[in-house]
Amino acid sequence: MSKLGLYVHIPFCQQKCLYCDFSSYARSEHLFDSYTTALCQQIVDQGGMLCKPPVDTVYIGGGTPSVLPVPLLEKILKGLMANFAIQAEAEISMEANPGTVTKEQLIAVKSMGINRLSFGVQSFNDTLLTSLGRIHRTVDSLTAIEYAHTAGFTNISIDLMYGLPGQTSDGFACELEQAAALNTSHISVYGLKLEEGTPLATAYDQGKINLPDEAEEEAMYDCMTDFLPKQGLLRYEISNFARPGQQCRHNLKYWQYQPYLGLGCAAHSFLQGRRISQVTGIEEYSKAMATGSSPVAMQENLTKNESMAEYIFLALRTTQGMGIAEFDQYFNTDFFGHFGKVWDNLHRQQLVATDKQQIWLTEHGMKFGNIVFRSFLPD
Ligand code: SF4
Structure with a gap:
């Protein structure tokens, strides 16, 4: 782990x-x-x-x-x-x-x-x-x-x-x-x-x-x-x-979609698939800690579709890109089966590339990453 x-x-x-x-x-x-x-x-x-x-x-x-x-x-x-x-x-x-x-x-x-x-x-x-x-x-x-x-x-x-x-x-x-x-x-x-x-x-x-x-x-x-x-x-x-x-x-x-814990006001955490953010004000945060109440402002469990989109676009920010077998195993979903149409469209525009084991952004894709990232978001 x-x-x-x-x-x-x-x-x-x-x-x-x-x-x-x-x-x-x-x-x-x-x-x-x-x-x-x-x-x-x-x-x-x-x-x-x-x-x-x-x-x-x-x-x-x-x-x-x-x-x-x-x-x-x-x-x-x-x-x-x-x-x-x-x-x-x-x-x-x-x-x-x-x-x-x-x-x-x-x-x-x-x-x-x-x-x-x-x-x-x-x-x-x-x-x-x-x-x-x-x-x-x-x-x-x-x-x-x-x-x-x-x-x-x-x-x-x-x-x-x-x-x-x-x-x-x-x-x-x-x-x-x-x-x-x-x-x-x-x-x-x-x-x-x-x-x-x-x-x-x-x-x-x-x-x-x-x-x-x-x-x-x-x-x-x-x-x-x-x-x-x-x-x-x-x-x-x-x-x-x-x-x-x-x-x-x-x-x-x-x-790489790994867990982290945020400490302090305005800090964010990602733990067990859940995104958590803490109150932004210094005094509000300090008061919460002093009185034993929670400093958490918001927490959300992402849906599977949201998690998949997030996983993909975070990984695609890196030049190494995303391992397809890792994705398939993490989400128990076939990447090309699920995102075939989106993939074909991005590939046609030469924004992404693959060797069938990894997918990554091309130079052109790095420049226009937002177009790629948006494409994977659920409707
Ligand atoms: S105000 Fe502080 S946190 Fe913001 S950019 Fe300047 S040094 Fe960084």
Whole structure:
């Protein structure tokens, strides 16, 4: 049976970025202690309820986990170690904002057992960073990565973004070169999505900012998919590139339909075919934990058709794709028998390919993944 992955949500940020609609809050330092207490309570509760299950990945995400003072991070890590059977070879990742880290802090988190860092670099262009409302500048990213190396981290990831206001494909190509030159083990690259209600979306609606046109954005995408593999960073998921053997094992769990437990406000879990999400507010979550009530906001048992669609499109996000025998066995259903028409249609459009053992997205399919994913959804 698959070992469990743990996701731990730290909902604090120093400042809210202009494009962000994640569950994260600025100016909430006064809640650091009470939130950590609540989180540790849930760690004890869930670890006990699941009988200290074996765990091989932990992902501390946010928000910005690196804004939390070291003693509070240590308390959380100790709680996890005491209440879950964290395996010796477990991947333990923490997200960090380059504008919030110090060398001492990274040395401390390394000594707690965190062995992978994911830096939200987003861009190597200070004008673009300013336009996104990021608190850090390029020099902070370079310094943070240097600190991480000094602290002994060998597994370091950076996030980059494309399709930003004022960004050009030539400029993005230079940013990719800068990113690759840092020799990190992993790079994630995401296209900007304007989320309704964010200041950046409002500025766009009001005509105050311009985004690259479709052709320019496609040129950025093509540059990323062409350039990074040549630098030894192989694409293993639509937005993720890694050196051999350094894929993010925690994120692979999401795409491989394996179980994970979310801890903290706004965290999601996938356990025994059930999707569970927790309340998003920090105070609501902390109050629930303090009063012994449930922090769960929603849980749903997926129908078989929903589960099959989800299983397929999560697997198809990866370059490895989906094993047909695994699907048939998991759902006791013949894949080609059930999805024959959908498959033929996608295959005709050269969006998918197969060798009869695996199915995967073609290069073209990776670009237009949403068309493929929609096709498998039940009516
Ligand atoms: S640092 Fe990340 S989570 Fe925090 S506001 Fe910016 S994008 Fe959102």
